[in-house]
Amino acid sequence: MDSPEKPTRLSGEEARAGATPHMTRYILPISLTLIIVIFAIMVFR
Template structure:
């Protein structure tokens, strides 16, 4: 059992419990473009 007074050092991937692919930035970007297009369509129809 680990000593509770000793600090635990984890890497970023160990702390998250897995890999983090960089797809989120693309999904957010595409969603933003789609929302702008939908609002523009609704404004000018």
């Protein structure tokens, strides 16, 4: 165990502890578009 006086330094990659794929920039607009289309279909039926 580290001593309380010595702070632990982590890099950004170590702190995230995983990969950060850039899928959100595609998933968010696609899902938002689908929701708007579904709601439009429901309203105009």
